[in-house]
Amino acid sequence: LEEQVRQAQKMEAIGRLAGGIAHDFNNILTVILGSARDLYRSAGGAEARELAQEVLDAGDRAAALTRQLLAFSRQQALRPRELDVNEVVRDLEKMVRRLIGEHIAVTSALAPGRAAVRADPGQLEQVILNLVVNARDAMPGGGRLTLSTALVDGAPGDAQRPPTPGPHVLLTVRDTGRGMSAEVLEHLFEPFFTTKERGKGTGLGLATVYGVVQQSGGAVAVRSAPDAGTTFEIYLPRLPEDEDRAADDEGAASSGER
Ligand code: ADP
Numbered sequence: 001l002e003e004q005v006r007q008a009q010k011m012e013a014i015g016r017l018a019g020g021i022a023h024d025f026n027n028i029l030t031v032i033l034g035s036a037r038d039l040y041r042s043a044g045g046a047e048a049r050e051l052a053q054e055v056l057d058a059g060d061r062a063a064a065l066t067r068q069l070l071a072f073s074r075q076q077a078l079r080p081r082e083l084d085v086n087e088v089v090r091d092l093e094k095m096v097r098r099l100i101g102e103h104i105a106v107t108s109a110l111a112p113g114r115a116a117v118r119a120d121p122g123q124l125e126q127v128i129l130n131l132v133v134n135a136r137d138a139m140p141g142g143g144r145l146t147l148s149t150a151l152v153d154g155a156p157g158d159a160q161r162p163p164t165p166g167p168h169v170l171l172t173v174r175d176t177g178r179g180m181s182a183e184v185l186e187h188l189f190e191p192f193f194t195t196k197e198r199g200k201g202t203g204l205g206l207a208t209v210y211g212v213v214q215q216s217g218g219a220v221a222v223r224s225a226p227d228a229g230t231t232f233e234i235y236l237p238r239l240p241e242d243e244d245r246a247a248d249d250e251g252a253a254s255s256g257e258r
Contacts, residue, residue, distance in 0.1 A: 014191050015073040016073060018069050018072065019069065019073025021069070022069035022073065029062055029063055032059055036052055036055040036059060040052035040053060040056060068205070068208065069204065071126055071212075072208045072211065079120050080118050080216065082116060082239060083116070083117065083118075083119060083121050083124070085115040085116075085117055085149050085169050085171055086115045088124055088128070089108060089110060089128065089171070090108075090110070092129070093106075096128075096129075096132050099129070099133060100132060100135075100145060101136065103142035104135075104139055104145055105144045106147070107147070108146070108148060109147075109148040110148065110149050111151050111169075114241065115149050115169040116169075116238060116239040117239060118216070118237070118239060119216045123212045124212070124216075127208070127212050127213065128171070130206065130209050132145065133205065134175075134205060136175075137177075137201075138177025138229075138230060139177035139178075143176035143229075144175070146174040147172070148174075149171050150169075150170045151167065151168075151170075152168050153165075153166070155218065155235035156219060156221050158220070160214075164217075164219065166238075168235045168236060168237055169235070169237075170235055171233070171234040171235075171236070173231070173232045173234075175230050177229055177230060178226070179224045179225050179226045179227055179228045179229055179230055180226065180230060185222065185224060188222065189206050189210040189220075191203060191207040192207075209232075209234075213235075213236070216236055216237075218234060218235050218236040218237060220233065220235075221235070
């Protein structure tokens, strides 16, 4: 238990540090990107334009990284509201296909009806996209990505929490990729743990997934073995159908108070 507390404190300290740097860095980046855009517009020759474009491209990558750092450190407050997980998945389908490329087939199988939960929509999208990007990176030679939802009873526990009873929405992201060794599985959710080459991975994707899901009162489970693909399961407490509306009103009231 002491080890777990130490680990949690370490994660929190890293998160605060990363968030602080990301915030300041983001301000600097805004200036760099603004100037690069002006430069691109006013550049005389083709070569100058090309160089300005390179600055813009690199800046965009840096901006994406700082967004991820900020999401991870959760300096961006969670704004939970009632939403339908099916709808979130459907809305992301185009972006998922674009992210994943032609060489990977995408299947989705959504639970009939509504899959109502209380969560921050932006953060839930981030969770799904992080899992999708990891799945893509695990299938360089092609494969199949499956996104599915189901209405289930109860969520499994993990090292930090006991199992939770009651209705849940289960969101599954499955790939047929390279899978993971027991060693990787052990460190998976730690911030900055990555097996990707320098510059490719931040090691923040799954730490973010874990943090967001925990804050929403849910649980994450993962099944994987080398060369046997990977399945991520996200469990979120399900809102009963007849309380959907009540939850909506509550959300509106609390955001009105801000
Ligand atoms: P990053 O993607 O930046 O490396 P993550 O926290 O998202 O950071 O993932 C940590 C590590 O977990 C990855 O580097 C990879 O080794 C492993 N991993 C995550 N998802 C998968 C997957 N779907 N298949 C195989 N390995 C995975």
